[in-house]
Amino acid sequence: MISKEDIKNRMIQAVETVKRTNPMAGSITNSVTINFVANAQLAVGGSAAMVYLPDEGEFLAEAGGATYINVGTLLPIYEQTLPCTVKALYDAGKPWVLDPVAIGIGLLRTQLLRQFKEYKPNVIRGNASEIIALAGLWGLEGGTAQSNVRGVDSTDSVTDAEIAAVALAKWTGGAVAVSGKTDLITDGSIAAFSYGGSYFMEKITGSGCSLGGVVAVYATSASPFIAALTATAAYNLAASRAESKADGPGSFQIAFIDELYKATAADIANNPFEIKEV
Amino acid sequence: MISKEDIKNRMIQAVETVKRTNPMAGSITNSVTINFVANAQLAVGGSAAMVYLPDEGEFLAEAGGATYINVGTLLPIYEQTLPCTVKALYDAGKPWVLDPVAIGIGLLRTQLLRQFKEYKPNVIRGNASEIIALAGLWGLEGGTAQSNVRGVDSTDSVTDAEIAAVALAKWTGGAVAVSGKTDLITDGSIAAFSYGGSYFMEKITGSGCSLGGVVAVYATSASPFIAALTATAAYNLAASRAESKADGPGSFQIAFIDELYKATAADIANNPFEIKEV
Amino acid sequence: MISKEDIKNRMIQAVETVKRTNPMAGSITNSVTINFVANAQLAVGGSAAMVYLPDEGEFLAEAGGATYINVGTLLPIYEQTLPCTVKALYDAGKPWVLDPVAIGIGLLRTQLLRQFKEYKPNVIRGNASEIIALAGLWGLEGGTAQSNVRGVDSTDSVTDAEIAAVALAKWTGGAVAVSGKTDLITDGSIAAFSYGGSYFMEKITGSGCSLGGVVAVYATSASPFIAALTATAAYNLAASRAESKADGPGSFQIAFIDELYKATAADIANNPFEIKEV
Incomplete structure (x- = not known):
């Protein structure tokens, strides 16, 4: 198994490469939190671009x-x-x-998410209920036929989703990040548990979406597992620092973006996490 | 007539139920202020979910x-x-x-708002010009044939809209909230006037939209009249507290979300209001 | 050539007219930064309204x-x-x-931007690469056949775009504003260089879009050149003041809106700029 020290060195490399090269990560994302996604991507050193149309999506995929x-x-x-x-x-x-936000709501969402199976996303990020439901939709271990997602919220805990997360990662050959109190990131052979964060993260919309956008920024410069872990660690660190300065969810979100911007590569790599084989 | 004390007790109950049960209120709302709507709904203790597609709207209606x-x-x-x-x-x-934002602009808006008459919204929230124009569109007392809405702004005062608001509330059997300097909330038999707020509310986009979203959160747990009055009181309280901390409209909006989050049930119920029979 | 003193007097008049008359400037704009555009327009004293549908666009054009x-x-x-x-x-x-955000991405964008040539926009605002690419698309001097835009970012410097900007302004008979470290504003016969700003402007999404929205607000009350210069000066001033208060891009954006709101007509007119004949 890869050592924690190795992982930390790769996290440092991912953060520094992004800060130095300002890589572009395009998005097709929801309109509720699209601004937060872009600002979080910029805060860590990336460049953001969002589109809706088919040929524009293809263009950004290439660019x-x-x-x-x-x-x-x-x-x-x-x-x-x-x-x-x-x-x-x-x-x-x-x-x-x-x-896979709000998986289970509407026919088109189900149809699209089913189609995505063959295109193997390199990182899947979601809350526990979304991860379990996606594994179910794709007929993988740990999944359930019915989504327990409530609107955009999870009704399952992160540990409930471990088997599904591992199965999804094995299928894609990439990584899966399950967001919750303690976050789980797995590549199908090892699992990392990332600590920190803040109870305010559930009190602002888009903490999950913007994390997904930041994972994409790091995925320009690191493996899926390192990208997902680095983004999650950056989020847990920035959220915990922001909480200590916040007077409520409004000032928390502002401080969170500030802390995301200020976090150094070493800060992020040193945010507490544990690893185990799965 | 119901007493002020009774009303205040019901407001306290609404606020506490929402904080305890984290109820989900779905939205189909505009893209300008959709993020603010969601964050305001979360700040008072609700859960937010936004969609665009027909079957997804039906799903959220049920869920x-x-x-x-x-x-x-x-x-x-x-x-x-x-x-x-x-x-x-x-x-x-x-x-x-x-x-009924910007009623009068475009054919589809008029067609949809006309159709809504038979589906009797439980709460209608708008500025004075919007309320008067909607009463006009529905052929009710106090309405005018032409909308005086300027873009998204009112050119009428809240008191100008009282007859229209009462007529709309009688038609729907629900409540109407007219936003302005002093806000009017009526169920067609009594009218409440809620005080407070801030001049900064007109200097940020979405103060009205996000109020509508918060009314929906309280409507999960209270009558239309109590939901509309509770949300309005929470807004007037949070805005007035936020104004004292703000250096401009940017810091005002952040402080406003913080104060909305921190406001207790008693704070909200004790925000000044008067009632009269109509 | 018009004197700097004349220009400053016209800038003062533009700012004061907007603050006094609260003019409405409608927008059809992207969903990433639509909220920031509206809040910036409100901060300087304007009124905002955003739409998507054809007859609604025509309505706002008139209104x-x-x-x-x-x-x-x-x-x-x-x-x-x-x-x-x-x-x-x-x-x-x-x-x-x-x-002309992200000119070069997708067929529809190219088709629309080509069509706009005959409708002569009164102000064109973009980064250097966008201005060069638009001149190229319209077959004007200083343009290139290929867009150097990277997603939404420029890969050219403002001075690289001067010839294209002058050519575009001569074609439209209006003004062109090129955003960058030092901003260039030209009406085809004189060029103004506006100083100030902040490195944080590139770390938040929508600094360019919201500037465009504010140019539209001033264009209700001033010539294209004065509107573009006034908005740019207000942005450079507010950004430089906000930077001194900011702890990162989150708090910067909030302070920026506050400073935009607080900037007086004299503050804006006195923000450093130089002019030359072109």
Whole structure:
């Protein structure tokens, strides 16, 4: 098994490469939190670009170092845009991050998420209920036939989703990040548990979406597992620092972006985490 | 007439139920202020979920405790989404809040708002010009044939809209909230005037929209009148507290979300208001 | 050549007229930064209204004092909405501001931006690469056949775009603003260089878009050149003041809106700039 020291060195490298090269990660993402996604991507040193149309999705797939796909607020055109974008990503061997927000709501969402199975997202990020439901939709171990997602919220705990997360990571050959009180990141052979964060993260919309966008930024410069762990560690660190300065969820979100921007590579790598074989 | 003490007790109950049960209120709302709507709903203790597609609107209508419909930025698909969502709400007896933003602009907006008459929104929230124009569109007392809305702004005062508000509330059997310097909330038999707020509320976009979203959160746990009055009181209190900390509209909006989050049930119920029979 | 003193007096007049009359400037703009655009327009004293549908675009073209068109995140309906809106603006002689965001990405974007040539936007605002690419698309001097835009970022410097900016301004008979470290504003006969700003402006999404929206607000009350210079000066001033208060890009954006709101007409006119004949 890879050592913690090795992992930390790779995290440091990912953070520094991003800060130095300002890599572009395009997104097709929901309109509720699209601004927060972009600002979080910029805060860690990336460049953001968002589109809706099929040929624009294909363009960004080619032009970006990685792409973030979030199905939160589907528009009719997504029936065309999303399949051709993820196909372009897959064919070009470009990393992409899937956020299966609100899986279970509506026919198009189910149809699209089912299609994505063959295009193997390099990182899947979601809450526990979303991860379990996606494994179920894809017929993998640890999944359930019915989604327990309530709107955009989880009703399961992170540990409930471990088997599903491992199965998804094995299927894609990438990594899966399950967000919750303690976050789980796995590549199908090892699992990391990342600590920190803040109770305010559930009191602002888009903490999960913007994390997915930041995973895509790091995925331009690191393996799926390192990208997912680095982004999660950066989030846990920034959230915990921001909480100590916040007077409520409004000032928390502002301080969070500030802390995300200020966090150094060493800060992020030293944010507490544990690893185990799975 | 119900006493002020009774009203205050019901407001306290609404606030505490929401904080305890974290009820979900779905929204179909405009893209300008969608993030603020969600964050305000979360700040008072609710859960937010936004969609665009017809079957997703129906899904949220069923799954949520109440739904917020804001016609600010219509998309072509709304021609299908909004009628079937409000029908699902009406058929299921689920409360819904209508925000007739910018009534008078465009054919689809007029067509949709006209259709909504038969589905009787449980709460209608708008500025004075919007309330007067909606009463006019529905052929009710106090309405005018022409909308005086300027873009998204009112050119009428709250008292100008009282007859229209009462007529709308009598028609729906629900409540109407007219936002302005002093806010008017009526169920068609009594009217409450809620005091407080801040001049900064007009200097940030979405103070009205996000209020509508918070009304929907309280409507999961209270009558239309109590939900509208409670949300309005919470807004007036939080805005007045935030103004004293703000250096401009940017810091005001952040402090406003903080204060909305921190306001206790007693704080909200004790925010000054008066009642009269209408 | 007009004197600096004359220019400053006209800038003072523009700022004061807007603060006094609260003019409405409608927008069709991207969903990433739509909220920031509206809040910036409100901060300087304007009123904002955003739409997507063709007849609503035409309505706002008529009703507003000026209109802001930003092609950042195109939707399918824009194929109809944008041509008929800019035609309505042109036919009515109403000023409009074009932001050719991400020019070069996708067929519809290219098709629309090509069509806009004949409707002569009164102000064109963009980064250097966007201005060069638009001049190229319109077959004007200083343009290149290929866009150097990277996602939404420039890869050229402001001085690289001077010839293209002058050519565009001569074609439209209006003004062009090129955003960068030192901003260039030209009406085709004189060029102004506006100083100030902050390195944080590139660390938040929408600093360019919201500047375009504010140009539209000033264009309701001033010539294209004065509107573009006034908005740019207000931005440079507010950004430089905000930087001194900021702990990172989150707090910077909040302080920026506050400073934009607080800037007086004299503050804005006195923000350093130089002029030369071109």
